[in-house]
Amino acid sequence: MPLVELRGVSKRFGKVVASSGIDLRIEDGEYVTILGPSGCGKTTLIRMIAGILEPSEGQVLIGGRDMKGIPIEERDIGYVFQNIALFPHLNVLENVSYGPVVKDVSDEERQAVPKRYLELVNLLDRMRMFPSALSGGEQQKVALARALASGARLLLLDEPLSALDARVRMDLRYELRRITKDLGLTVLHVTHDQEEAMTVSDRIVLMRSGRIVETNTPEMMYRAPKELFTANFIGETNLLDGVVVASEDDRTVVEVRDGSKVEAQPSRFEPGDAVVISVRPERVHAEEKGLRAIVRSISFMGTYIRITAEADSEDIMGFDVRVPRGRDFNVGDNVHLGWSKQSALVFPRPPGGIAEAVKLE
Amino acid sequence: MTLRGIVKRFSDVTAADGLELTVNDHEYLCLLGPTGAGKTTALRVMAGLTVPDEGTVLFDDRDVTSLEPEKRNAVLLSQTYSLFPTMTVADNVLFGPDIRKVSDQDKEQMLVSLLDLVRLTSRADSYPRELSGGMQQRCALARAIATSPDVLLLDEPLRALDARLRIDLRRELKSLAQTLGLTVVHVTHDQDEALVMADRIAIVRAGRIVQVGTPEEVFNEPVSPFVANFVGQSNFFIGTVACSDPNGSMVEDQFGRRVKARPTDVPVGQKAVLAVKVGHTHILKREVAPLHGRIERMLFEGRVVHVDVQIEGVGRFSSKIPMSYQGRYKVGDEVGIGWNRNKAKVFPYPEGGLENELKVD
Numbered sequence: 001m002p003l004v005e006l007r008g009v010s011k012r013f014g015k016v017v018a019s020s021g022i023d024l025r026i027e028d029g030e031y032v033t034i035l036g037p038s039g040c041g042k043t044t045l046i047r048m049i050a051g052i053l054e055p056s057e058g059q060v061l062i063g064g065r066d067m068k069g070i071p072i073e074e075r076d077i078g079y080v081f082q083n084i085a086l087f088p089h090l091n092v093l094e095n096v097s098y099g100p101v102v103k104d105v106s107d108e109e110r111q112a113v114p115k116r117y118l119e120l121v122n123l124l125d126r127m128r129m130f131p132s133a134l135s136g137g138e139q140q141k142v143a144l145a146r147a148l149a150s151g152a153r154l155l156l157l158d159e160p161l162s163a164l165d166a167r168v169r170m171d172l173r174y175e176l177r178r179i180t181k182d183l184g185l186t187v188l189h190v191t192h193d194q195e196e197a198m199t200v201s202d203r204i205v206l207m208r209s210g211r212i213v214e215t216n217t218p219e220m221m222y223r224a225p226k227e228l229f230t231a232n233f234i235g236e237t238n239l240l241d242g243v244v245v246a247s248e249d250d251r252t253v254v255e256v257r258d259g260s261k262v263e264a265q266p267s268r269f270e271p272g273d274a275v276v277i278s279v280r281p282e283r284v285h286a287e288e289k290g291l292r293a294i295v296r297s298i299s300f301m302g303t304y305i306r307i308t309a310e311a312d313s314e315d316i317m318g319f320d321v322r323v324p325r326g327r328d329f330n331v332g333d334n335v336h337l338g339w340s341k342q343s344a345l346v347f348p349r350p351p352g353g354i355a356e357a358v359k360l361e
Numbered sequence: 362m363t364l365r366g367i368v369k370r371f372s373d374v375t376a377a378d379g380l381e382l383t384v385n386d387h388e389y390l391c392l393l394g395p396t397g398a399g400k401t402t403a404l405r406v407m408a409g410l411t412v413p414d415e416g417t418v419l420f421d422d423r424d425v426t427s428l429e430p431e432k433r434n435a436v437l438l439s440q441t442y443s444l445f446p447t448m449t450v451a452d453n454v455l456f457g458p459d460i461r462k463v464s465d466q467d468k469e470q471m472l473v474s475l476l477d478l479v480r481l482t483s484r485a486d487s488y489p490r491e492l493s494g495g496m497q498q499r500c501a502l503a504r505a506i507a508t509s510p511d512v513l514l515l516d517e518p519l520r521a522l523d524a525r526l527r528i529d530l531r532r533e534l535k536s537l538a539q540t541l542g543l544t545v546v547h548v549t550h551d552q553d554e555a556l557v558m559a560d561r562i563a564i565v566r567a568g569r570i571v572q573v574g575t576p577e578e579v580f581n582e583p584v585s586p587f588v589a590n591f592v593g594q595s596n597f598f599i600g601t602v603a604c605s606d607p608n609g610s611m612v613e614d615q616f617g618r619r620v621k622a623r624p625t626d627v628p629v630g631q632k633a634v635l636a637v638k639v640g641h642t643h644i645l646k647r648e649v650a651p652l653h654g655r656i657e658r659m660l661f662e663g664r665v666v667h668v669d670v671q672i673e674g675v676g677r678f679s680s681k682i683p684m685s686y687q688g689r690y691k692v693g694d695e696v697g698i699g700w701n702r703n704k705a706k707v708f709p710y711p712e713g714g715l716e717n718e719l720k721v722d
Contacts (some may be wrong), residue, residue: 167395174658193523197526220664235664302576360523
């Protein structure tokens with residue numbers, strides 16, 4: 001039962017606060033990603049769970065046991081680093097066998113276990129090769145097999161895919177989830193890539209400036225973010241500045257900067273409140289009437305076309321159209337943009353302004 | 362700029378194997394390919410940092426093959442920005458050799474406009490270590506532009522940045538290049554980045570350019586299964602061409618299943634592979650589809666849900682369904698899979714096998 005629990009965990013490096021008051025529970029068998037921009041403290045957090053760093057305050061518990069003073073090798077965890085760390089003078093099988101040697105197992109099992117995990121990552125045919133003969137993606141799979149072969153029930157992955165090409169990353173993230181789910185492992189995976197986080201996780205923990213901003217399933221983080229920062233970080237979104245003019249049971253009416261009125265989900269805001277509306281590009285459509293805007297750019301995205309327009313309200317609005325319809329638009333065209341009220345969320349306008357609230361670095 | 366028959370060998374590796382490419386004035390061209398394909402070598406040959414073993418580099422009609430980098434008026438911006446750590450942002454930007462000849466007053470004006478362009482005005486007196494990754498990248502870009510190069514060569518300019526930040530900076534970088542009318546060659550391994558940014562994409566593989574075209578051409582009219590899969594993922598169906606006429610063709614597998622595609626030049630009876638983009642397939646009722654199988658996995662990706670269907674004797678076929686359709690299906694469902702025949706393309710079966718052809722790593 002490798003349930004992981006953090007209670008009020010903080011970490012300071014001199015004056016810098018890398019983590020601040022982190023409370024988090026990870027259930028047995030759960031795949032959780034810690035997501036956030038560079039410098040948000042996600043690596044510090046995973047290192048405290050691994051036992052590479054000691055928290056300045058608070059407790060780390062694994063399987064109900066306080067880990068204070070317990071070194072990494074006694075925590076029964078598998079660890080995969082961003083920079084692939086294989087032994088160059090050992091072949092693939094020897095690399096994968098390296099972990100379990102310390103454990104009390106028979107010779108037969110010592111051979112069988114690494115082979116089983118190499119099969120799982122589809123590299124059994126490469127077991128006699130040396131790391132230098134493998135591609136980056138293959139090397140990282142060997143590192144994963146080694147972590148799995150240690151028999152640990154808790155796997156910590158620190159940016160395991162970020163050194164790889166985009167296309168390789170895409171294939172490997174599906175593999176990561178498949179393998180760890182098949183084995184019923186508990187996984188904590190650190191990444192700065194929101195797409196990666198969405199496709200692999202049961203739950204995402206979004207961090208910023210050493211704190212947890214929000215925790216939820218990928219779908220809820222995307223569909224119903226509680227914070228403006230989340231709405232912008234997890235998937236792209238359009239943000240419009242405005243003031244509430246009516247708050248009704250089935251909708252909120254907001255006046256944007258050019259004086260036009262747009263609709264959003266019902267909310268707790270009162271007329272006069274300063275708010276920000278968030279609506280995703282795939283939910284915005286060019287219609288007969290609505291927010292007036294001028295098309296500024298048209299990008300082919302493969303299966304759809306992204307059009308970026310500047311609204312009279314000075315908000316920059318992105319919206320997606322199907323490829324054949326994309327030909328109906330030209331740069332400089334006037335369009336009217338609308339969306340269903342259910343697809344627009346309302347947030348309080350942040351005191352420091354939108355830009356500051358969604359800043360990525 | 363034109364490359365003609367460029368060959369470059371490093372001991373036993375052929376990094377460039379007869380590169381042919383023309384980059385037009387004011388064009389934004391992306392060199393896209395997997396790691397080790399020879400993209401950076403091509404860029405260094407353009408910059409004059411690598412002298413080719415064979416072939417010619419022309420700037421307009423001038424042969425610059427053996428001309429030193431400083432005399433080419435092409436600037437290469439490397440992955441690791443190489444800013445001078447002991448100089449401020451302003452000093453870094455004005456460091457270029459040509460700028461030292463400019464009068465102080467002109468220099469000042471140039472600095473103001475460049476810093477404004479890359480949004481670093483408030484950071485003019487900061488040192489590189491005080492800047493975030495994105496700011497360092499913009500500072501390096503301003504320095505490169507300050508020398509008013511004819512050609513700007515960018516080697517993975519966004520690689521060191523967080524995934525979410527990269528999405529924003531793609532548009533910024535492209536619009537900056539457009540505003541200044543620069544000719545840009547941009548190396549990347551990220552097909553999304555290339556699709557969004559490029560006027561034309563050149564696909565590089567094993568030291569050769571395998572296809573050059575607009576993003577739409579490369580996506581919709583791939584010349585090989587490799588390109589079909591590298592630029593947007595594809596599903597593949599292996600069989601023989603059963604029939605072909607100007608309206609379309611059919612491919613039949615060993616079980617007698619027939620699927621439809623565009624007209625093809627591959628002769629009837631020949632072994633072939635049909636490719637259809639993941640984003641172009643639809644989930645259908647089992648009864649009406651030529652292929653059917655069991656939903657193996659559904660992954661939430663934000664605007665769409667990725668669905669993997671396991672088809673007996675074919676393998677995995679994937680589709681992307683809008684988020685709003687998610688409730689219609691669940692893992693384990695028996696479904697059909699189909700596509701518009703114009704979205705499927707037939708290729709001769711690759712000589713070295715399909716797996717080898719698709720290798721990206």
